[in-house]
Structure formats: structure tokens, C-alpha cells
Amino acid sequence: DVKVTQSSRYLVKRTGEKVFLECVQDMDHENMFWYRQDPGLGLRLIYFSYDVKMKEKGDIPEGYSVSREKKERFSLILESASTNQTSMYLCASTTRHRAYNSPLHFGNGTRLTVT
Amino acid sequence: AQSVTQLGSHVSVSEGALVLLRCNYSSSVPPYLFWYVQYPNQGLQLLLKYTSAATLVKGINGFEAEFKKSETSFHLTKPSAHMSDAAEYFCAVSSNTGNQFYFGTGTSLTVIP
Numbered sequence: 001d002v003k004v005t006q007s008s009r010y011l012v013k014r015t016g017e018k019v020f021l022e023c024v025q026d027m028d029h030e031n032m033f034w035y036r037q038d039p040g041l042g043l044r045l046i047y048f049s050y051d052v053k054m055k056e057k058g059d060i061p062e063g064y065s066v067s068r069e070k071k072e073r074f075s076l077i078l079e080s081a082s083t084n085q086t087s088m089y090l091c092a093s094t095t096r097h098r099a100y101n102s103p104l105h106f107g108n109g110t111r112l113t114v115t
Numbered sequence: 116a117q118s119v120t121q122l123g124s125h126v127s128v129s130e131g132a133l134v135l136l137r138c139n140y141s142s143s144v145p146p147y148l149f150w151y152v153q154y155p156n157q158g159l160q161l162l163l164k165y166t167s168a169a170t171l172v173k174g175i176n177g178f179e180a181e182f183k184k185s186e187t188s189f190h191l192t193k194p195s196a197h198m199s200d201a202a203e204y205f206c207a208v209s210s211n212t213g214n215q216f217y218f219g220t221g222t223s224l225t226v227i228p
Binding site for chain 2: 101
């Protein structure tokens with residue numbers, strides 16, 4: 001089974017801190033994604049990456065950046081955390097092979113609170 | 116751009132009753148459709164996916180969904196609700212390239228004993 005591991009389940013950070021959310025997948029997937037989940041808004045795509053060192057902005061990239069130095073690891077960075085970034089963050093991956101028909105595999109999420 | 120609409124942000128059913136969660140999509144090309152379930156404080160798990168091989172798709176935990184092109188719908192059903200089905204359910208459609216997945220806003224299912 002595919003395993004997507006997010007390094008932290010819960011994080012509490014202060015406003016202005018730089019925050020790193022780490023995600024690792026073990027299935028050699030090319031595509032990796034970061035979503036933010038908020039009540040009533042569903043999942044919103046922050047960034048995705050389809051290869052090492054490649055990244056594409058999603059729907060809400062402002063205030064975030066990403067890093068993909070290795071195929072299995074995709075990091076989300078909050079340059080200067082703000083209270084409106086308090087949310088559940090979900091990492092996901094999928095293969096590029098028949099990608100249109102391949103489901104996303106999700107990590108368990110990181111619930112970030114910015115105070 | 117593709118989009119997914121889930122009617123009803125909250126659905127309550129009695130234990131043993133039929134579960135029906137609605138999903139409509141907007142797509143100008145053949146869609147690739149998925150249903151995911153999310154239990155509290157967990158990530159999303161795949162319930163089922165539409166592969167175009169059959170319009171009625173069976174998934175895990177007794178769920179199934181029927182693809183109706185004429186109605187642009189992919190509703191999720193289960194004949195008899197169980198307490199363990201209480202969760203949030205998301206419908207999603209992927210782009211042809213697989214680089215983009217579009218999610219509905221989710222339906223929270225409550226099962227009443």
C-alpha cells in the first residue's frame with residue numbers, strides 16, 4: 001500500500017514564525033500536492049509538483065512556498081505564519097502513469113494553529 | 116475549468132437506512148471521478164473511482180456510485196447505514212493530465228442510532 005507520511009499531526013506556531021511542513025511518500029510517485037482544508041470550503045490546492053525541483057501554483061499559493069529536492073519528499077513552507085493560516089494541511093501523491101485515472105493518496109494531515 | 120458540486124453539506128440518516136450523497140460535475144470531456152471518505156482527524160481515503168468500464172462502481176465498505184452522463188451526476192449510495200459510516204465524504208474529478216484534482220466542499224454524514 002502507498003504510504004504518505006506527514007511529519008507532524010499537530011503544530012502550534014507563533015505569528016511571524018517560519019514553518020516547515022514535511023511530506024514523504026514511499027511509492028515513487030511523480031506528482032505530489034499540498035492542500036489546505038477549512039470547514040465549508042473543502043480542499044483547496046496550494047501547490048503541486050510533477051517532478052523533482054518542479055512546482056506549480058495552485059489556487060491559493062499566497063503566503064506559501066514549496067520545495068521538492070528529492071522525488072519522495074515535498075515540503076510546504078510558510079514564510080511568515082499568520083493567524084489566517086490556521087488550518088488542516090493535507091499532502092497527497094499520485095503516479096503520472098495514467099494519471100487521469102489514478103487516485104490521490106493522502107497523508108493523515110497536519111493541523112496547524114498559529115497564535 | 117472543471118468543478119464539482121455536492122448538494123447538502125450535512126446529511127443525517129438513521130442506522131439501517133439508505134445513504135444517498137449527491138455529486139454533480141461539470142466537465143466538457145469524459146470525467147474521471149472519485150469519492151473519498153475522511154474520518155475525524157485523518158486524511159482522505161479512496162472509496163471508489165469511475166473508470167468508464169462500468170457506470171455502476173462498487174467501492175469499499177458497501178458503498179457504490181452510479182455515473183449518469185445525461186445528468187452529469189455521480190451520486191454515492193449505500194443500502195444500509197452503519198454507525199461507522201459517520202464521516203465526511205468528498206467527491207472529486209481529475210483533469211485529463213492528472214495534475215489537477217477538483218474537490219467538492221464535502222458532505223458530513225451523521226448516522227443516528
